[in-house]
Amino acid sequence: MLLLAGVAGCGSPAASTNVARQFTTIKVGIMPIPDCATILLAQARGYFEAEGLKVERVIVQGGGTALPALENGSLQFSIMNYPAAVMAEANKPDTMEIVADAYQAAPNTFKLMVPKDSPIKSLMDLRGKHVGVATFKSISTLTTKAALKIAGLTERDVKFSETPLPEMIIALETGHRDVAWMTEPFITLYGLQAGGRALYDVMQGQTESLPIAGWATSTDYAKSNPAQVAGFQRALMRAQLDVANNEQLVRSTLPTYTKIDAKIAATITLGIFPTNLHPNRIQRVADLMREYGEIGGHIDVRRFLLPLPATTDTPASPSSPSATGTEQVPTS
Structure with missing residues (x-):
């Protein structure tokens, strides 16, 4: 009887649960900014694991540099600022999809900063000055152009130079830039470390509550891997909902x-973590880009927005996956 019981036990449902689950590995481009906090939160809470996904995080400089990596398959998903997405649609239609929203501006989250002893006191003092922006044809140039317009200036009245966000502070302090476009946490860091002074909050007026970035994949990957894309969307939206209800989750994740x-x-000021992908909001970015000459004609953003799947109440795995290390994405 004992022998028979043992044999019966070998075929029991409990024994079958020991079979290793198969996961699909996806590489996701992130930046060291608040926009990307939900990726790490979704990892820590097992949301990706519950969808059968294993995430490897890869550091990217910005959406523009991530686009080639999405196209050649070295990344499956990446943070993507909306101007880069609009430019991609304008230059190479039907090659990229935004699958989820990531971040939206709030007051005091994006500013033009100057050294504490700078003679620049107002936007009107910017004529002839050297301005550091994160990348060309991006949220940084778009919102800076809108700020210049208030002072009766245009981009022809200043000099724009690309400057990686982590290098903005030293560029100002060494005199290589007169003004720098910054986001958090660099705004707060500059104020604390060197007494950096805010010249202007670039998210006001026509740029108030402007959508900043979403999560992108290539059109080819979306067509070939619909289950993985839908799983990524569901996992990420769970994390977005979490932080929308409790921003402390972002603050505790940032140091990681x-x-x-x-x-x-x-202490830093955080923006908004949207929980939908509404085209009317994101269309504002494309319309502003047309107004400020960054694209030549109208772009309907619905062409590159992939609708979100129905949400599920599937619980995350009780064993949260361990944090995955980061690696540098090749830019060549």
Whole structure:
């Protein structure tokens, strides 16, 4: 009887649960900014694992540099600022899809900054000055052009130079830039470390609550891997909902993938983490880009927005996956 019981036990449902689950590995491009916090939160809470996905995080400089990696398959998903997405649609239609929203501006989250002893006191003082922007034809140039317009200036009245966000502070302090476009946590860091002064909040007026970035994949990947894309969307939206209800989750996550400590993370100003992908909001970016000459004609953003799947109440795996290390994405 004992022998028979043992044999019967070998075929029991409990025994079958020991079979290793198969996961699909996806590489996701992130930046060390608040926009990307939900990727790490979704990892920590097992949301990707519940969808059969294993995420490897890859550091990218910006959406523009991530686009080739999405196209050649070295990345499956990446953070993508909306101007880069609009430019991609304008230049190479039907090659990229936005699968989820990531971040939206709020007051004091994006500013033009100057050194504490700078003679620049207002936007009207910017004529002839050297302005550091994150990348050309991006949220940084778009919102800076809108700020210049208020002072009766245009981009022809200043000099724009691309400057990686982590290098903005030293560029100002060494005199290589007169003004720098910054986001958090660099705004707070500059104020604390060197007394950096805010010249202008670029998210006001026609840029108030402007959508900043979403999560992108290539059109080819979306067509070939619909289950993985839908799983990525569901996992990420669960994390977006979490932080929309409790921004402290972002503050506690930031020190795990940026160089800011918990004390700084507790004081920075955070934007909004949207929980939908509404085209009317994102269309504002394309319309502003046309107004400021960054694209030549109208772009309907619905062409590159992939609708979100129905949400599920599937619980995350009780064993959260361990954090995955990061690697540099090749830019060549």
